[in-house]
Amino acid sequence: MRLLFIRHAIAVDADGSGMRDEDRPLTSEGEQLFRQTARMLARVAPKPQAILTSPLLRARQTADISAHAWGDMRPTVVPALAEGDWPGIRRALASYKGDDTVALVGHESWMSTLTARLLGSDSHRAFDYRKGGVALIEVDDLEARGGTLLWFIPPRVFRRLE
Amino acid sequence: MRSPAEAARADVASAATTEFPAVVGPTLPANGGRRLAGTLLRRRVNTLFRNFPAALTGDEEGIHQLRVSGRRLRVALPLLVDKADGRRAGRARRLLQMLTRTAGGSRDLDVLLESYDLRLKDLPERTAEQKLLRHRLASARRRGRARMVGSLLDLEISRLRRDLAALIARGGSSPAIVCERFGTLCEREGQSLHDGFTTLGVRLDAKLLHGLRRRARRLRYAVEVYDQIRGFESAAAKPWKTLQDLIGVLHDHHVLAEWFDKQAQADEKRGNALLAATATAEAAWARATAHRLHEDFLAAQPATIVAQGLAALGVTPGAQSN
Numbered sequence: 382m383r384l385l386f387i388r389h390a391i392a393v394d395a396d397g398s399g400m401r402d403e404d405r406p407l408t409s410e411g412e413q414l415f416r417q418t419a420r421m422l423a424r425v426a427p428k429p430q431a432i433l434t435s436p437l438l439r440a441r442q443t444a445d446i447s448a449h450a451w452g453d454m455r456p457t458v459v460p461a462l463a464e465g466d467w468p469g470i471r472r473a474l475a476s477y478k479g480d481d482t483v484a485l486v487g488h489e490s491w492m493s494t495l496t497a498r499l500l501g502s503d504s505h506r507a508f509d510y511r512k513g514g515v516a517l518i519e520v521d522d523l524e525a526r527g528g529t530l531l532w533f534i535p536p537r538v539f540r541r542l543e
Numbered sequence: 544m545r546s547p548a549e550a551a552r553a554d555v556a557s558a559a560t561t562e563f564p565a566v567v568g569p570t571l572p573a574n575g576g577r578r579l580a581g582t583l584l585r586r587r588v589n590t591l592f593r594n595f596p597a598a599l600t601g602d603e604e605g606i607h608q609l610r611v612s613g614r615r616l617r618v619a620l621p622l623l624v625d626k627a628d629g630r631r632a633g634r635a636r637r638l639l640q641m642l643t644r645t646a647g648g649s650r651d652l653d654v655l656l657e658s659y660d661l662r663l664k665d666l667p668e669r670t671a672e673q674k675l676l677r678h679r680l681a682s683a684r685r686r687g688r689a690r691m692v693g694s695l696l697d698l699e700i701s702r703l704r705r706d707l708a709a710l711i712a713r714g715g716s717s718p719a720i721v722c723e724r725f726g727t728l729c730e731r732e733g734q735s736l737h738d739g740f741t742t743l744g745v746r747l748d749a750k751l752l753h754g755l756r757r758r759a760r761r762l763r764y765a766v767e768v769y770d771q772i773r774g775f776e777s778a779a780a781k782p783w784k785t786l787q788d789l790i791g792v793l794h795d796h797h798v799l800a801e802w803f804d805k806q807a808q809a810d811e812k813r814g815n816a817l818l819a820a821t822a823t824a825e826a827a828w829a830r831a832t833a834h835r836l837h838e839d840f841l842a843a844q845p846a847t848i849v850a851q852g853l854a855a856l857g858v859t860p861g862a863q864s865n
Contacts, residue, residue, distance in 0.1 A: 464595060466701040490599040494692050503689035505601060 382474070383482040383531070384499070384518045385429055386492050387422075387447060388510040390415035390536075392439035403437045403463075414536065415443060415513045419450035421539040422515055427482045429454075433473055434486040435462035443513070444486040456486070465491020467498075471523050479521075496533075501526035511535045580623040580715025583771050587616045588707045598646060599695055601688040603653050610646040613639050618764035622724050625713040631706045638703040645698065649691035652684035655799050662828065672821035676806060683802075718772050725769045732758045732765075733853045737860035740846050747837045749797040756790040759783040762852070782852030789843060793836040800829035 391411030395402055407415070434444035434456045440463075444456035461469025462485060470485070477483050489510055497505040499518055508516065513536035520528040591612040597605025617639045621627040659680055663669055669677075716724075739755045763783035770777050803826035810819035853860060 460705065461701040464592070464700040464704065465599065465696055466699055467696040468699050469701045488596070490596045491696065494599050494696060498693055498696060503686075505599075505689070505692050 382477060382479055382520055382523070383427065384474075384520060384528075385426055385482060385484040386496060386510070386516045386518065387443060387484055387486045388489060388492055388512055388514045389435075389437075389439040389443040389486060390418075390446070390513040392512070406438050407442045411512070412442070412446065414540065415446050416450075418513050418515070418536045418539040419446050421542050422447065423450040423452075425542075426515070426517060429484040430477060430481040432456040432484040432486065433459045433462060433470075435488060436460055437463055437488070440486045440488065444484075447484060447486065462487040465495055467495065470495075474523060482517075496530075498526060499523075499528040500530055501528070508533065511537075513539075515539070577625075577714045577717050579718070579772065580721055581711055581713075582715075583768065584619060584623045584707075584715055585711045587612065587619050588711065591616055592704065595695075595700070599692055601649075601692050603650075606646050606650050606653070606688075606691065610643050610650055613643040613646065614760070615764050615767070617643065618761055619768045620710070622721050622728070622765060622768050623715050624710045625716050627716070627724065631709055635703060635706040635710065638699060638706070642695075642698055642700075642703070645691055645694045649684070649687040651798065652680070652687045654795050655802060656680050656684050658795050658799055658829075659825075662825075662832075670821065672818050673825070675818065676803070676822060676825060679806065680802070721772050722769070725765055728765050729762065729853075729856045729858050732762050733849075733856065733858040734860055736762070736849050737853065740849055745841055747834060749794055749833070752790050753794050756787055756794065759786040759790075762856075763787065766856070777855070779852070779855040782848045782855065785843075786845060786848055786852075789836075789840045789845070793833050793840055796829045796833035796836060800826045800833060803829060 390407050391414065392405045392407050393400065395405060398405065428451050432444050432448050432451075432454055434440050436458045441456065441458065448454035448456050457473075459470065459473045461467075461473060465487065474483060490505075492510050493508040494505040496508040496510075496516060496518065497503065499520055510516070514534065515536075516533040517531040518528045519531055591609070594605055594609040594612055598609040599605075617636055620632060620636055620639070624632050626632060656677075659677060663673060663677060666673075715721075736755055736758050739751065739758070743751055743755070760783065763780045766777065766780040766783070770780070803822045807819045807822035807826060810816075810822060850860075
C-alpha cells in the first residue's frame with residue numbers, strides 16, 4: 382500500500398484569533414499556495430483510491446483542494462487523523478488493498494512521528510513536514526516498520542516545479 | 544543553581560514552620576453549577592490535548608506537561624462528570640492512565656539525568672567512567688523517548704477525545720455532588736495517608752513512600768478542583784504539594800541508585816571492573832543522598848504535615864465514613 386501524507390496548508394494562527402483550534406480555516410494565502418502545490422501533486426503522485434482527512438477544518442479544506450486537483454474525488458473524514466491515533470488510522474486503512482494508494486491529510490507532530498515509525502526510524506524529528514508538505518511511503522505491512530520512502534517534498538519545491 | 548538536596552532542605556525548613564490554613568466552608572454557586580463543572584472539565588481536557596503534539600515530538604517539557612495534565616484530568620473526571628461510574632467515564636480514566644504511564648517512563652529518565660548532572664556539576668573533575676555512565680543514562684533517555692513517542696501513537700487517543708467530548712456534553716455534576724464525592728475521596732485518601740505514615744514510622748521504604756506520594760498528589764489535585772468549584776483558593780493543597788516535593792526528590796535518588804546498581808552488575812558480567820566499581824560508587828552516592836534527604840524529610844515532621852493537611856480538609860483520621 383502507498384500512503385500519501387499531506388500536511389494541511391497555512392492556516393489562521395491559533396494565538397489571537399479567538400477561534401477553537403478545530404475551527405481554524407486556511408488563510409487566503411495558504412489556500413492559494415496549496416492550490417499550486419496540489420496541481421503539481423496531481424501530476425507527480427499516483428491518483429489515490431481515497432483521501433482520508435482529519436476532521437479539523439484546515440485539514441478538510443486542504444483535502445478538498447487536493448480532491449479538486451485530482452478531479453472527481455470526495456475526501457472522507459477520519460477522526461483518528463486529528464491526533465494521529467494509529468490504531469484508528471489502521472482501522473480506516475483496513476478496507477484498502479495492497480496496491481492501493483491512500484492520501485492522509487493531517488497535522489504535525491504526529492505526521493513526522495508516524496512517518497519515522499513506518500520507515501523503522503527512531504528519529505521522529507528527521508521528517509519535518511512544512512505546511513502543505515507531502516510524502517509518499519510504500520508499506521507492505523502496516524504493522525511492520527520496514528516501509529520505503531519514495532519521496533518527501535516541501536511545498537516550495539512543488540511550486541517551483543510548476 | 545541549588546542542588547536537589549539543598550532545595551529539599553529549604554522546603555523542609557519552610558514546611559516545618561508553615562501553618563496550613565483551614566478550608567473555609569463551601570460557598571457553592573447558587574445556579575449554573577452543572578455548567579461550571581462542565582467548564583472545568585473542558586478546560587482540563589483542552590490543556591491535555593494542547594500538550595499532545597509537543598509530547599509526540601519527544602519534547603521534554605511537552606512530555607512533562609502531558610503527564611501532569613493527564614493526571615489532573617484523571618483526578619477531576621470522577622469528581623466532575625455526570626455518571627462517574629458509567630462506561631464512558633471508566634474507559635476515559637483507563638485511557639488516561641495508559642497515557643500518563645506511557646509518558647512516565649521517559650519523563651523519569653529525564654529526572655534521573657537531571658539529578659546526575661547536578662551531581663557531576665559539583666565535582667571538580669569527572670572521570671572517564673563517570674562520563675561514560677552519564678552517556679549511558681542519556682542514551683537510555685533517548686531510547687525511552689523514542690519508545691514513548693511510538694507508544695503514544697498506539698494509544699486510542701481519538702476514542703479518548705470522543706469519550707471526553709461526550710462527558711463534557713452532559714454538562715458535569717451539580718456542585719453538591721462534586722462536594723460529596725470530594726469528601727469521600729478526602730476521607731479515603733486521607734485515611735490511607737495517615738495509616739501509611741503511621742506504619743512507616745522512621746523507616747526509609749522507597750516503594751511505600753512513593754505510594755504515599757501518589758495519594759498526596761491525588762488529594763492536591765482534588766483540592767484544586769474543589770477550590771475552583773467554590774471559586775475560592777483555600778491553600779489546602781499546599782501541604783500535599785510539600786509532601787509530594789519532599790518525597791519526590793528522595794525517590795529520584797533511590798531510583799538513580801537502582802539504575803547504577805544495574806550498570807554495576809552488567810559491567811561486572813562484562814568483566815569491566817573499573818566501570819563496575821565506579822557504578823557501585825555512584826550508587827552509594829545516590830543512596831547516601833536519598834538517606835540524607837530522608838533525614839531532612841523526617842525533620843519536616845511528615846505526620847504533622849499530614850495531620851495539618853487533613854485538618855484543613857476537615858478529615859479526622861480513624862473516623863470512617865459509611
